[in-house]
Amino acid sequence: MNGMAGGGAASLDSDMAWWRKAVIYEVYIRSYADGNGDGIGDIPGIRSRLPYLRDLGVDAIWVTPWYPSPQVDGGYDVSDFRDIDPLLGSIDDAENLIGDVHELGLRIIADIVPNHTSDRHRWFQSALAAGSGGPERDRYVFRRGRGANGDLPPNDWRSRLGGPAWTRVAEPDGTPGEWYLHLFTAGQPCLNWDNMNVRSEFLSILRFWFDRGIDGFRVDGATRLGKNLEMPEESPNPEGYGPGEHPFFDRDEVHEIFRDWRRVADEYSGERTFVAEAWLPIPERWARYVQPGGLHTAFNFGCLHAGWDAIRLGETIEMTTRAMGRVGAPSTWVLSSHDAVRLVTRFGRAETMQHHADKSKNYGRETDLNLGVRRARAAVLLALALPGVMYIYQGEELGLWEIQDLPEEALRDPFWEYSGRLIRGRDGCRVPLPWSGTEQPFGFTSGCTPPWLPQPDEWRDYTVEAQEGKRGSMLELYRAALRIRRDHPALGGGTLRWLEKSGQALSFARDPGFICAVNFSGDPYRIPGRGDILLTSGPLLGDCLPVDTAAWITLDKY
Numbered sequence: 001m002n003g004m005a006g007g008g009a010a011s012l013d014s015d016m017a018w019w020r021k022a023v024i025y026e027v028y029i030r031s032y033a034d035g036n037g038d039g040i041g042d043i044p045g046i047r048s049r050l051p052y053l054r055d056l057g058v059d060a061i062w063v064t065p066w067y068p069s070p071q072v073d074g075g076y077d078v079s080d081f082r083d084i085d086p087l088l089g090s091i092d093d094a095e096n097l098i099g100d101v102h103e104l105g106l107r108i109i110a111d112i113v114p115n116h117t118s119d120r121h122r123w124f125q126s127a128l129a130a131g132s133g134g135p136e137r138d139r140y141v142f143r144r145g146r147g148a149n150g151d152l153p154p155n156d157w158r159s160r161l162g163g164p165a166w167t168r169v170a171e172p173d174g175t176p177g178e179w180y181l182h183l184f185t186a187g188q189p190c191l192n193w194d195n196m197n198v199r200s201e202f203l204s205i206l207r208f209w210f211d212r213g214i215d216g217f218r219v220d221g222a223t224r225l226g227k228n229l230e231m232p233e234e235s236p237n238p239e240g241y242g243p244g245e246h247p248f249f250d251r252d253e254v255h256e257i258f259r260d261w262r263r264v265a266d267e268y269s270g271e272r273t274f275v276a277e278a279w280l281p282i283p284e285r286w287a288r289y290v291q292p293g294g295l296h297t298a299f300n301f302g303c304l305h306a307g308w309d310a311i312r313l314g315e316t317i318e319m320t321t322r323a324m325g326r327v328g329a330p331s332t333w334v335l336s337s338h339d340a341v342r343l344v345t346r347f348g349r350a351e352t353m354q355h356h357a358d359k360s361k362n363y364g365r366e367t368d369l370n371l372g373v374r375r376a377r378a379a380v381l382l383a384l385a386l387p388g389v390m391y392i393y394q395g396e397e398l399g400l401w402e403i404q405d406l407p408e409e410a411l412r413d414p415f416w417e418y419s420g421r422l423i424r425g426r427d428g429c430r431v432p433l434p435w436s437g438t439e440q441p442f443g444f445t446s447g448c449t450p451p452w453l454p455q456p457d458e459w460r461d462y463t464v465e466a467q468e469g470k471r472g473s474m475l476e477l478y479r480a481a482l483r484i485r486r487d488h489p490a491l492g493g494g495t496l497r498w499l500e501k502s503g504q505a506l507s508f509a510r511d512p513g514f515i516c517a518v519n520f521s522g523d524p525y526r527i528p529g530r531g532d533i534l535l536t537s538g539p540l541l542g543d544c545l546p547v548d549t550a551a552w553i554t555l556d557k558y
């Protein structure tokens with residue numbers, strides 16, 4: 001233990017409600033930094049690169065699952081929630097990381113995956129061994145099949161990767177037996193959240209990590225815990241159902257579970273927090289996840305879906321701030337993640353929108369990376385100027401693009417095999433980070449084993465080393481923006497006031513004395529307000545913003 005049990009360091013405790021205004025950096029652990037030379041990122045790697053994150057200016061990190069796992073789905077298939085995968089480190093490493101993070105004045109959020117475990121989890125193994133009807137099976141969702149011999153799946157539900165959401169098991173005597181539910185791969189059996197043992201076990205897992213000083217959790221698939229097996233899945237699109245009526249998405253019973261979780265977080269000092277991976281197009285349904293007594297914040301995929309479109313972005317900003325404001329929760333802003341197409345690629349295409357659930361990613365579409373970079377630079381200034389919490393996915397601050405031509409044999413995302421090798425999946429945004437040097441592995445690993453996904457040669461100009469101190473680099477833009485966001489009294493929490501919200505421009509004021517303006521039109525846009533320019537995403541045209549450019553203006557000295 002690192003002495004952090006029950007709370008953070010004194011300096012952290014004095015900054016209450018940090019989670020209302022933080023900038024949180026997503027560390028996709030396999031791809032951030034490799035400390036032991038096996039070509040896969042790990043906890044010692046993160047520790048060695050913490051000063052970089054402090055200098056970047058973020059407030060916290062969210063680390064994707066680090067638990068023991070067969071890695072069928074990048075660690076989102078957990079076989080023990082109270083340990084660390086030996087591939088990624090040890091419990092001691094995790095405790096040391098938590099200690100180091102706090103020492104640097106940062107926070108750390110772990111990822112918890114409550115919808116399912118791995119099929120290697122001892123619960124699932126004992127459920128298989130116990131046979132039909134035993135209490136071990138009740139932790140999961142086992143059912144008899146339909147048809148005379150039970151050889152048809154129990155219902156018509158589909159896995160999110162395609163194909164039936166059910167797999168049949170062999171009973172201990174070898175005969176074909178019951179089926180179990182898995183909304184994702186067959187290696188990720190769904191837990192039964194009506195089982196009180198599952199509920200209490202997860203409360204104990206939360207305590208296990210809170211006791212070790214973790215500052216919070218990202219709650220994977222928070223909308224999926226409730227299930228009504230009697231209902232058919234009439235449409236794969238949750239939006240085709242009435243509020244709370246989908247058989248396994250956003251059911252009302254999930255909130256009771258999260259109220260229990262919140263009570264556990266509140267037992268600890270230091271503002272421990274949850275962020276739900278929950279986004280719903282109906283504001284009232286979405287806001288229920290963060291109502292008082294529920295989870296603290298919820299991801300907002302609205303901006304991801306909106307693409308580079310002023311009308312849609314304006315609408316989503318408006319909808320988000322209203323929905324969250326009504327229940328007293330901060331807004332969050334997410335432009336990309338380990339599940340989405342890299343921003344500069346998305347914004348360099350004619351179609352800039354992407355639904356976060358669409359893993360096909362429009363590969364092969366023509367991409368103008370210069371255009372993408374220009375827009376991505378403007379987008380980050382827009383998002384960082386909004387009130388609330390901002391998530392930055394690793395590598396966005398380097399302007400990395402989606403790698404669309406990874407060799408087929410390198411692909412690890414289960415979507416690839418599940419789709420019959422039609423959908424390449426999400427690996428293209430998960431290529432290990434380039435830190436330094438002019439050739440692969442670009443400082444990602446010190447060992448001889450190459451990175452688990454190959455990096456392109458062109459990244460030699462996009463390493464941290466190549467961008468550090470370089471005028472106009474993406475990295476320096478992020479650093480400057482994060483410095484201002486931290487220092488300017490108008491930024492972070494609070495509200496915004498629109499100056500213009502049209503198809504041509506988005507411009508808003510933050511009090512005291514701050515304006516953000518973004519030009520989406522084909523014509524130069526006169527910078528509003530009579531203040532000093534603090535930062536722009538690209539060169540100005542006199543007093544005007546060129547197309548796809550953003551500016552931050554301060555009206556007062558600060």
Ligand code: BGC
Nearest residue numbers: 073076113184220221277339
């Ligand atoms: C994670 C994905 C993962 C899925 C299944 C998602 O929310 O972000 O990467 O495949 O959950 O656990």
